[in-house]
Each structure stands twice: as structure tokens, then as C-alpha cells.
Amino acid sequence: MLNAIEVILICLVAQAALTDLAVRKIPNVLVLSGLLLALILHLLSSPPWAPLSQWLAGTVAGFFLFLPLYLMRGMAAGDVKLMAMVGGFSGPALALQIAVLSYLIGGVMALLMLGCSGRWRDTARNLGQICKPLLWRLLGMPLLPVPLAPAASVGGIPYGVAIALGTIGVVAWTHH
Structure with missing residues (x-):
């Protein structure tokens, strides 16, 4: 059975997903209120030291x-903030599992979107531009600091x- 923290987390990430699909943004008010709510729930349901270890570390x-x-430049700031909020609810260990599953799901989504759009060549060029300095x-x-030229986006994910989906998957897996 899901606890209150997990139910609220699932509701918040579902709202973030729907908003991201509709307007391609994750509202700061959703993330900030989620972070505050996670802290309050940890304070109410845990020993006094738990909020620091679970909420802050997560x-x-x-x-x-x-x-x-x-x-x-492979992801928007709202996605990073949303994952921070998820970590605030779940703690660091589950945040790592959720992040890994989210990376995998995001990769599959990217491949599906590329397959539908047919923009493989543009994607390869952008990926090369990102990876060439690292290689x-x-x-x-030795590398001289050179600003990256803006690459034409092949579409946001x-x-x-x-x-x-990663959050729901990990939460469901912990209860199977």
C-alpha cells in the first residue's frame, strides 16, 4: 500500500508530465511547492534528523x-528542478533509481521521436558538437575556451x- 508521501509525489509528477506535454514547461510553483510539501511531510512523519538526511540529501x-x-544543453532547467523535487520526496537512494529509469525512458522517447521526425542527421551533428570537446x-x-555555437534543435523531449514514468515505476517496484 502506498504511503501519503508516495501518493502526493505521484500526483505532483503526473501534473508536471501533463503540463510538460501541454506547454513544454514545468512550472516553478509546482516544483517549489512540492519541495516544501516534501519537507513538511518528512518533518511530520520522521525523527528530527530524518528531514536533513532524506529531504536535503535527496x-x-x-x-x-x-x-x-x-x-x-540536453535538458531544460525545469527537468533538473523536477528531479530535485522527486529526490526531496524519495531520498537519495530512490532518487538514483528514479533518475536511471528516467534516463532510460527518456532515451526510448528520444529514439521514438527521432524515428517519427526523421531528423537523424541533425541529431548526429548536434551530438558530435557536444561530444567533440570531451573526446x-x-x-x-589542450582545449581553449570556445563558446559553443547554438545548434539547431531537433525537437525537445x-x-x-x-x-x-520513472518515478511511478520505481514506486511500484518497491511495492511489488
Whole structure:
């Protein structure tokens, strides 16, 4: 049986997914109210030290698990903030599991969207632009700081949907 924290989390990520599908944004008010609600629920249901260990560690873990993709322009800031909120509810261990499952679901979504749009060549060019500096650095070549030229987007992925499905999947798995 799901507890109150899990039910509220599922409702919030479902709302984020629907909003992301409709307007391609995840509202800050949803994320901030979710973070505050998670903290309050942890305070009410746990020993005094639990909010720090569960809420704060989960929030930080969720944030930093998605930050690299945001920094490489592979994801929007709302997705990173949503994952931080999910971590605030779930704690760091489950946040890691949710992030991994969300990455997998997001990858499948990206492949399906690419298959439908037929923009494989543009995607390969963008991926090469992102990975080339990393590859050169791994080969030991010194790099001069050069700003990345803006790449033509091949379409955004509503990653809020992937995060919602990943969250629901991990929560369901913990109760099977």
C-alpha cells in the first residue's frame, strides 16, 4: 500500500508530465511547492534528523543527477528542478533509481521521436558538437575556451513525462 508521501509525489509528477506535454514547461510553483510539501511531510512523519538526511540529501542528489545533461544543453532547467523535487520526496537512494529509469525512458522517447521526425542527421551533428570537446580532452589535447555555437534543435523531449514514468515505476517496484 502506498504511503501519503508516495501518493502526493505521484500526483505532483503526473501534473508536471501533463503540463510538460501541454506547454513544454514545468512550472516553478509546482516544483517549489512540492519541495516544501516534501519537507513538511518528512518533518511530520520522521525523527528530527530524518528531514536533513532524506529531504536535503535527496534534493541535492536529484539535482546533481540531472545537472550534467542541463549543462550540455540536453535538458531544460525545469527537468533538473523536477528531479530535485522527486529526490526531496524519495531520498537519495530512490532518487538514483528514479533518475536511471528516467534516463532510460527518456532515451526510448528520444529514439521514438527521432524515428517519427526523421531528423537523424541533425541529431548526429548536434551530438558530435557536444561530444567533440570531451573526446579531444580525453585524447590529451589542450582545449581553449570556445563558446559553443547554438545548434539547431531537433525537437525537445517532454522529459517531465520520463521523470513521471520513472518515478511511478520505481514506486511500484518497491511495492511489488
